[in-house]
Amino acid sequence: MKLIISNISGIPIYEQIKRQVKSAIMSGDLQKDETLPSLRTLAKELKISVLTVTKAYTELEQEGFVKNIQGRGCFVLGQGSELLREQLICKIENNLSEAISAARVANLSEEELHHLLSILMEEKTDE
Amino acid sequence: MNDYLEVRNLSKSFEGFQLHDITFTLPKGYIMGLIGPNGSGKTTTIKLILNMLKRTSGEVKILGFDNIAKEQEAKRNLGVVFDSNYFSDEWKVSQVEKSVSAFYENWNTQKFSEILERFHIQPSKKVKELSKGMQMKLMLACAFSYDAKLLILDEPTSGLDPVSRDELLHILSEYIEDGEHSVLFSTHITGDLERAADYITYISYGELFFSGGKDEFIDSFRIVKGGREELSADLSKKMLGIRNFSTGFEALVKTEDLKQFAHLNVEPAAIDDIVVFTSKRGERYE
Amino acid sequence: MSNIWKSVKLDFSLVKPYVKTICFTMILPVVFAVINRSLLTGISFAMCFIAMTTGYTFSVTEKNSMERLYGILPIRKSDMVIGRYIFIIIMGFTALIFSLITHPVVLIILGESISMFDYISAAATGIFLFALYTVFQLPGYYKLGSIKGRVFMYIPVAGFLITLLLITRIPVGESKLLFAVIHSPVLLMLLAVILVIAMYVVSISVSIKILKNKEI
Numbered sequence: 001m002k003l004i005i006s007n008i009s010g011i012p013i014y015e016q017i018k019r020q021v022k023s024a025i026m027s028g029d030l031q032k033d034e035t036l037p038s039l040r041t042l043a044k045e046l047k048i049s050v051l052t053v054t055k056a057y058t059e060l061e062q063e064g065f066v067k068n069i070q071g072r073g074c075f076v077l078g079q080g081s082e083l084l085r086e087q088l089i090c091k092i093e094n095n096l097s098e099a100i101s102a103a104r105v106a107n108l109s110e111e112e113l114h115h116l117l118s119i120l121m122e123e124k125t126d127e
Numbered sequence: 128m129n130d131y132l133e134v135r136n137l138s139k140s141f142e143g144f145q146l147h148d149i150t151f152t153l154p155k156g157y158i159m160g161l162i163g164p165n166g167s168g169k170t171t172t173i174k175l176i177l178n179m180l181k182r183t184s185g186e187v188k189i190l191g192f193d194n195i196a197k198e199q200e201a202k203r204n205l206g207v208v209f210d211s212n213y214f215s216d217e218w219k220v221s222q223v224e225k226s227v228s229a230f231y232e233n234w235n236t237q238k239f240s241e242i243l244e245r246f247h248i249q250p251s252k253k254v255k256e257l258s259k260g261m262q263m264k265l266m267l268a269c270a271f272s273y274d275a276k277l278l279i280l281d282e283p284t285s286g287l288d289p290v291s292r293d294e295l296l297h298i299l300s301e302y303i304e305d306g307e308h309s310v311l312f313s314t315h316i317t318g319d320l321e322r323a324a325d326y327i328t329y330i331s332y333g334e335l336f337f338s339g340g341k342d343e344f345i346d347s348f349r350i351v352k353g354g355r356e357e358l359s360a361d362l363s364k365k366m367l368g369i370r371n372f373s374t375g376f377e378a379l380v381k382t383e384d385l386k387q388f389a390h391l392n393v394e395p396a397a398i399d400d401i402v403v404f405t406s407k408r409g410e411r412y413e
Numbered sequence: 414m415s416n417i418w419k420s421v422k423l424d425f426s427l428v429k430p431y432v433k434t435i436c437f438t439m440i441l442p443v444v445f446a447v448i449n450r451s452l453l454t455g456i457s458f459a460m461c462f463i464a465m466t467t468g469y470t471f472s473v474t475e476k477n478s479m480e481r482l483y484g485i486l487p488i489r490k491s492d493m494v495i496g497r498y499i500f501i502i503i504m505g506f507t508a509l510i511f512s513l514i515t516h517p518v519v520l521i522i523l524g525e526s527i528s529m530f531d532y533i534s535a536a537a538t539g540i541f542l543f544a545l546y547t548v549f550q551l552p553g554y555y556k557l558g559s560i561k562g563r564v565f566m567y568i569p570v571a572g573f574l575i576t577l578l579l580i581t582r583i584p585v586g587e588s589k590l591l592f593a594v595i596h597s598p599v600l601l602m603l604l605a606v607i608l609v610i611a612m613y614v615v616s617i618s619v620s621i622k623i624l625k626n627k628e629i
Contacts, residue, residue, distance in 0.1 A: 202487035
C-alpha cells in the first residue's frame with residue numbers, strides 16, 4: 001500500500017492517512033484480512049506522531065473499515081462489510097449526480113446518457 | 128507503571144524569575160516536546176526534574192521514583208542529553224565507556240560498539256575531535272547502551288545542522304517504536320517537533336500554557352488573515368496575538384472562536400505560530 | 414561501597430591525561446631535600462606540592478561542565494564526595510611513598526645519615542600536613558569551584574611556610590607531653606592518625622552538605 005504524507009496540503013495528517021487507507025481498501029489494494037502497517041512502525045517511517053496514527057486507525061475502526069485486535073494488529077474488514085458498501089453506494093450516487101449535472105450542461109438527453117453508461121460498462125467488462 | 132514522568136505543581140523561585148506550578152505527565156511509549164521561547168523556563172524545568180536545582184515546591188516522579196527521595200533508582204534507567212557534551216574532552220570515546228559504564232548495572236558493551244558503528248563514531252577519537260552532532264550521538268549511544276527507559280534531551284538540536292537534526296528525530300522515533308521508551312525533548316526549534324512529537328508541553332514566562340496531545344494543541348488554534356479595515360475592536364479582543372502590517376493583519380485565534388472570524392482568511396497554525404503569537408501577547412510580563 | 418570505588422575510578426580517569434605533569438611535580442621536592450639536606454623539609458615540600466594538584470579533578474570537571482555528568486549518574490552525592498576524598502588521599506599517599514623512597518636514597522648518596530626516627534617523624538609530618546591542607550581545600554573547591562576557589566590551591570604554600578617556621582622554633586624542651594610525643598614514634602604516629610581521621614570526617618561531612626545544597 002502506498003502512503004504519502006503532505007505537509008502543505010493543509011489537511012490534517014491523520015485525515016490523509018484515513019483517506020489513503022480507505023481508497024486502498026476500495027481499490028482492492030488492501031484485501032480483506034490483510035493487516036495495516038503496525039502503528040508504531042508507520043509512525044517511525046513517516047516520522048509522525050504515534051498518536052496521529054492511533055487517531056487515524058481508531059477512526060477507521062469506528063467507521064467500520066478495519067478491526068483492531070490487541071497485540072495482533074489492524075485487520076482490513078474487506079469490501080463485503082456493510083458500511084463500506086454503503087459508502088461505496090454513496091460515492092456512486094455522488095458521481096452519478098455529477099454526471100447528470102454535466103449531462104444537463106452539455107444538453108445530453110437521458111437516453112444518450114444511458115447509452116454512454118452501457119458503452120462504458122461494456123468496455124470495463126471487456127477488460 | 129504507565130507514566131514514565133510525572134511532574135506535579137512544580138515551582139521554583141529565583142531572583143527575578145519564577146517557574147510556577149508546572150504540571151504534566153508523559154506516558155510510556157511517547158515523545159513529548161517541551162517548548163517555549165528562550166528564558167521561559169524549559170531548562171529550569173529539566174534541571175528540577177534531574178534534581179540539579181532544588182525545587183521550591185511540587186513533586187517529580189521519574190519512572191515511578193521520587194526524584195529526590197529515590198534519586199539513585201530514578202536515575203538508573205534515565206538517559207540525558209544536553210546541548211553540549213558532558214564528558215572530559217581529553218577522553219577517547221573508549222575511555223568514555225570505561226568511565227561511565229561502571230555506574231550502570233545493565234550496560235551492554237556489545238551494544239555500545241554496535242551503536243558507535245552505526246553512528247560512525249570511532250572509539251579511538253577524542254571527545255574534543257568529534258563534531259557537535261557526533262558528541263550528541265555519543266551521549267545517546269551511552270543512554271542506549273544501558274537501555275535507558277526515559278530519555279530527556281535539553282535543546283539537543285541547537286547548533287546542529289539540518290542533517291543531524293533529521294537523524295536525531297529518526298533515532299528517537301526508532302527508540303520509542305517498541306512502546307517501552309519515552310522521550311522528553313526541549314527545544315525552541317519547534318519544526319523538529321511538528322511531526323514527531325506526540326505530546327506538547329508549552330511553558331511561557333514560567334507558567335504552563337498547555338500540556339496535552341500535539342494534534343489537539345495545533346488544532347485548537349488557527350491563523351486568520353485579513354485587511355486592516357476588517358479588524359474591529361471586538362475581534363481584536365478575541366485574538367491571542369496579532370501582527371499588523373501596512374496592507375493587513377495576521378492573528379492567532381482559538382478554534383472555538385472561529386465562527387466570529389469566518390469572513391476572514393483562515394489557515395491552520397504551526398507550533399511556531401502559536402509560540403510566537405502567544406509570547407508577543409506576553410509582553411506585559413516584561 | 415562499590416559506588417564509592419566507581420567514583421574513585423571516574424576521578425582517576427579525569428586526571429589521567431595530567432598524570433605526567435603531576436609526576437614531574439614530585440621531582441622538585443627531591444631537589445629541595447638535597448639543598449636543605451633534610452628529609453623532613455623535603456617531605457613537607459613534597460606534600461605541599463602534591464596538595465597543590467588536588468584541584469585538578471575540580472578543574473577538569475569545571476572546564477568540561479562535567480557537573481552535569483555527575484548530576485545524571487545514578488549515584489548518591491555522598492558517595493561522589495567520599496570517592497573524591499579517597500582518590501585525593503590515594504594521590505597523597507602515592508606521593509608520600511614515592512618521596513619516602515627517593516629522598517632518603519638521594520640523601521644517603523650525598524652522605525647524610527637518616528635514623529629510623531627521622532624517617533617516621535617525616536612520614537607522620539607528611540601525612541598530617543597533607544591532611545591539614547586538603548581538609549580545607551576540598552570544601553573550598555566544592556563551594557566555589559576550582560576557578561573562584563583558586564585561593565585554596567595556595568593553602569599548602571602558606572601552610573608550608575608556617576611549618577618551616579615552626580620546625581625551627583618549637584620549644585621542644587619546655588613541654589613534657591610534647592617531648593614525650595615527639596620522642597616516641599608510636600605516640601607520634603598514633604596522634605597523627607587520630608587527628609587526620611577526625612579532620613577528614615569533619616571535612617567530608619562539610620563537603621557533602623555543600624554539594625547537596627549546590628545548584629548546577
